[in-house]
Amino acid sequence: MTYGIFQEYYLSHWRFHGNQDTIGIIGTTSNGVMYLSMPFLFVAFSRRWANLRRTTAFCGLAITCIGFLTSSFSTEVWHLVITQGILVAFGCALMYSPTTLSLSEYFSTNNRAIAYGVVLSSKNITGSVCPFLMQYLLDHFGFRTTIRIWTTIITGTGILAIILMPVKPPWMTSSTSYRPRRIHWDFLHHSTFYVYGIAIILQSSGYGLPQTYLNSYATSVASLSATSSALLITLFNAPGIISSSFFGFLIDNKRLPLSANITTVISALTSAMAVFLLWGFANSSETGKALLIIFALIYGFFAGGYSATWGGIIKEMEQNARDNNEPIDTGMIYGLFNGARGLGFVGGGFIGVQLLKIDDKKIGKYGYGTIYGPLIIYTGLATAFGGWTIILKCKYVMMKVMNFVVY
Numbered sequence: 001m002t003y004g005i006f007q008e009y010y011l012s013h014w015r016f017h018g019n020q021d022t023i024g025i026i027g028t029t030s031n032g033v034m035y036l037s038m039p040f041l042f043v044a045f046s047r048r049w050a051n052l053r054r055t056t057a058f059c060g061l062a063i064t065c066i067g068f069l070t071s072s073f074s075t076e077v078w079h080l081v082i083t084q085g086i087l088v089a090f091g092c093a094l095m096y097s098p099t100t101l102s103l104s105e106y107f108s109t110n111n112r113a114i115a116y117g118v119v120l121s122s123k124n125i126t127g128s129v130c131p132f133l134m135q136y137l138l139d140h141f142g143f144r145t146t147i148r149i150w151t152t153i154i155t156g157t158g159i160l161a162i163i164l165m166p167v168k169p170p171w172m173t174s175s176t177s178y179r180p181r182r183i184h185w186d187f188l189h190h191s192t193f194y195v196y197g198i199a200i201i202l203q204s205s206g207y208g209l210p211q212t213y214l215n216s217y218a219t220s221v222a223s224l225s226a227t228s229s230a231l232l233i234t235l236f237n238a239p240g241i242i243s244s245s246f247f248g249f250l251i252d253n254k255r256l257p258l259s260a261n262i263t264t265v266i267s268a269l270t271s272a273m274a275v276f277l278l279w280g281f282a283n284s285s286e287t288g289k290a291l292l293i294i295f296a297l298i299y300g301f302f303a304g305g306y307s308a309t310w311g312g313i314i315k316e317m318e319q320n321a322r323d324n325n326e327p328i329d330t331g332m333i334y335g336l337f338n339g340a341r342g343l344g345f346v347g348g349g350f351i352g353v354q355l356l357k358i359d360d361k362k363i364g365k366y367g368y369g370t371i372y373g374p375l376i377i378y379t380g381l382a383t384a385f386g387g388w389t390i391i392l393k394c395k396y397v398m399m400k401v402m403n404f405v406v407y
Contacts, residue, residue, distance in 0.1 A: 001130070003027035016074065023077065025349055026080050026084055028352070030085045033086050035339060036339055037090055041335065042336070043332055046329055064088050066091075067084065071088070072145075102165070104331035116334075117248025121243075132231075199386050199388055200337055203344065205344040205347045205348030205382045208344070213372065221367065236304075247267065260316050264309045265389075266387075267305055269387055275295070278295035279291075279367055279376055288366065358374050
């Protein structure tokens with residue numbers, strides 16, 4: 001979540017052999033590897049290897065630490081891609097998958113969305129604090145020492161967290177012999193899974209781009225200092241502390257619960273408007289800098305809470321399963337949605353690199369007239385299409401109305 005700080009440092013203190021344009025791929029590759037591996041890990045540890053969850057989490061921590069430590073010795077760009085982009089990401093996925101599975105097992109339909117929201121809010125706390133920590137360490141100790149200090153920090157916190165987390169499934173007790181339970185795939189017969197899966201891919205392909213390029217934009221276009229750019233990343237992540245829990249509450253509250261369709265469209269359209277009207281018109285003037293700050297806050301709140309809407313999507317799929325008298329494994333579906341998010345991150349990362357290479361970049365003034373213009377437009381469009389499910393919902397309602405009128 002703070003890779004933009006490192007990217008700006010890599011570019012301004014270039015000491016690597018290789019093409020500088022590929023630096024932007026590291027952050028999106030990391031997100032992509034992490035999320036793309038989750039469907040397989042969630043399926044594996046949901047039933048078959050559920051008794052190995054804690055052991056796997058410790059293995060993931062070891063891989064993550066090894067990846068970070070070896071990256072501190074990098075001299076080539078591809079070294080960073082392999083260590084930070086792939087190795088560290090896979091280790092994090094090995095920690096995240098078995099521990100997150102317990103959310104769907106320990107929380108019922110009535111409060112699961114809030115549980116997801118609280119966990120997602122927790123990661124935004126890290127994303128809000130770490131930009132200042134990373135910027136301070138990079139300024140005073142350099143890249144290599146910073147990575148080694150960070151390796152030490154995650155080793156200690158990782159061990160403590162894994163010990164505290166209830167990774168053992170509630171249905172697995174010491175008094176009963178363990179037998180792997182059958183995985184149910186009935187949900188693949190329903191369109192709901194595919195419709196929301198496409199929406200998640202589209203939204204994620206745009207969401208990862210500000211995380212990667214906002215810091216560079218703030219420095220090169222808005223003329224902000226390194227410290228101010230770090231503050232911008234914090235402002236981008238901080239609203240997610242509230243928004244993830246907020247969107248979870250919108251879905252699970254008993255007085256006026258909102259559907260997954262409504263919450264996803266609120267998140268998608270509001271964040272898309274922030275891209276077009278705020279980031280697109282931000283420049284080096286004082287007004288432009290203020291627009292950039294407001295953009296980070298609004299986009300961070302509404303786009304950052306998009307993942308919390310998955311609780312509502314899973315609730316809708318559970319209702320479909322009950323209507324058809326079918327079993328459903330919500331933890332595995334959550335893992336598949338993370339896989340869709342990974343596809344979006346990877347696709348958006350490669351698209352972002354290509355958009356920055358477009359020769360004819362003059363498509364307007366302000367941010368649109370810079371090299372980031374095509375990137376801004378794509379981010380807004382991709383984010384907006386994260387709420388495309390409302391179109392299908394309206395079409396379904398219109399068909400119902402027309403049938404009522406005819407008959």
